[in-house]
Amino acid sequence: MGWVSSATLGEVRSTIEQLGGDAEAMVCRAGIPAAALDGDEVPVRDTAVAAMLEAAARELHCPDFGMRVALRQDLGHLGPLAVALRNAPTAADALGYTAKYWIKGAAGFTLTQVPDPLKSNITIGLRFGYPEFLQAAPQSIDRGLLFVHRAMTYLFHGGYGLRTVELPHPPLASRARYEELFGAQVNFDRPGAVLRVPADLPHRTFGESDQLSRDLALFYLDSQVSTVGHPITGRVSVIVRHSLGTGPTTMAGVAGLLAMSPRTLQRQLADEGTTFSDVLDTARRDRAQTLLSQSDLTMAQVAASIGLHSSATLSRYAQRWWRTTPSAVRRRTNDG
Structure with a gap:
């Protein structure tokens, strides 16, 4: 539970208005700024969005309101x-x-x-x-x-x-x-x-894919993720991704770079619905997947590159991330 981007309200206005309702009045009653209906950069509470969807369905006598919104999202x-x-x-x-x-x-x-x-x-x-x-x-x-x-x-x-x-x-x-x-x-x-x-x-694979286009899109998405209503998570993620494999990646070290105490960092991450361990784990998983699919590094080298002690540790992480082995991830990519 926490802050989310107003992108989650995409097509809510058009769905409400198609049903004869007043979209701005409905979101305002839920505690959501009217500006969130037409922009992606307004932070809103996910609980407020949920309450608004329930109220809209009830007030507009439209029991499938949520699904109607999903259908309009192209x-x-x-x-x-x-x-x-x-x-x-x-x-x-x-x-x-x-x-x-x-x-x-x-x-x-x-x-x-x-x-x-x-x-x-x-x-x-x-x-x-x-x-x-x-x-x-x-x-x-x-x-x-x-x-x-x-x-x-x-x-x-x-x-x-x-x-x-x-x-x-x-x-x-x-x-x-x-x-x-x-x-x-x-x-x-x-x-x-x-x-x-x-x-x-x-x-399953989707056939031929453009790796450069994918990498550029993911780079852009990574630069945007967790920034709306989640400024600390975004900053921690950037620091962690740049520090992987260069030395110990610790909460204390990251907190120092952000000029705050570890306890303050922990509290602010919790306010945004995450933890330092979660941010670090996501960064390790994404980097490991990239290295396994796009490099010939040994398993020990991949492990070292994401701050793990050994290939055995990497194998344990891979079972949790993908329910398979690092070798299987690499083989699946090569076979594709």
């Missing part, structure tokens, strides 16, 4: 993120970009791979939402999960093998409406919001 107009997605080496990379640059940055949620909730060994789950101990509002879940589904459909130019959709709340609209939009069976009152997909989906 995936081809995502700018640099669309470029990165189109040129992602694998579906796993594309999902990672979506989670890092859209879902977390603009919606406050996470997208994670989980075991199939129905226990199939040929299927996995893509879980959308807050951490398991936090409950997300239904309209926010419907909007976000439909966005992820549409992003996957966009990337694969059609179907991607969606088996079923699992939602943690009762149907807000008719079951037929949900299944029309997702193109698959939808089950309600489940433990979490999950898209059940083929187990091999993360390893």
Whole structure:
């Protein structure tokens, strides 16, 4: 929970006005500046966005309001993120970009791979939402999960093998409406919001990709991520990424560069919904993936380049990041 970019309000104005409502009045009642409706740079509270979506659905008598917003968000107009997605080496990379640059940055949620909730060994789950101990509002879940589904459909130019959709709340609209939009069976009152997909989906490739275009898009996105409403996270991320492999990367060291105490840095990161460990872990994962896919460094050299002590430590991290080995990540890239 915390501050997010007003980009998360994309198409909210047009959806409300199409239904005959007053968009500016609705967002203002939720404590959101009216200027957030038309710009991407206004910091807003994710809890305020969630409350606004619920209120709009109720006041406009539109139970599928969140999904209507998602339908109006043209995936081809995502700018640099669309470029990165189109040129992602694998579906796993594309999902990672979506989670890092859209879902977390603009919606406050996470997208994670989980075991199939129905226990199939040929299927996995893509879980959308807050951490398991936090409950997300239904309209926010419907909007976000439909966005992820549409992003996957966009990337694969059609179907991607969606088996079923699992939602943690009762149907807000008719079951037929949900299944029309997702193109698959939808089950309600489940433990979490999950898209059940083929187990091999993360390893699928999209064909030929332009690495230079992808790298430029990711460089731009990295320069923007976590800056709106998250100034400390963005500054820490930049420092950590530049210091990886050059010496110990510690909270105390980064705090010193920012002219603050470690305790103050810890508190400010917590206020922005993250920790120093999370920022460091993300930087290590991204650098490791780049080195494994784009260099011939040995595993020990890759480990040293991201501040790990040995190739064995890198292997343990890789299991947590990608549920596979560093060698498999490199082999998968080369095979692609």
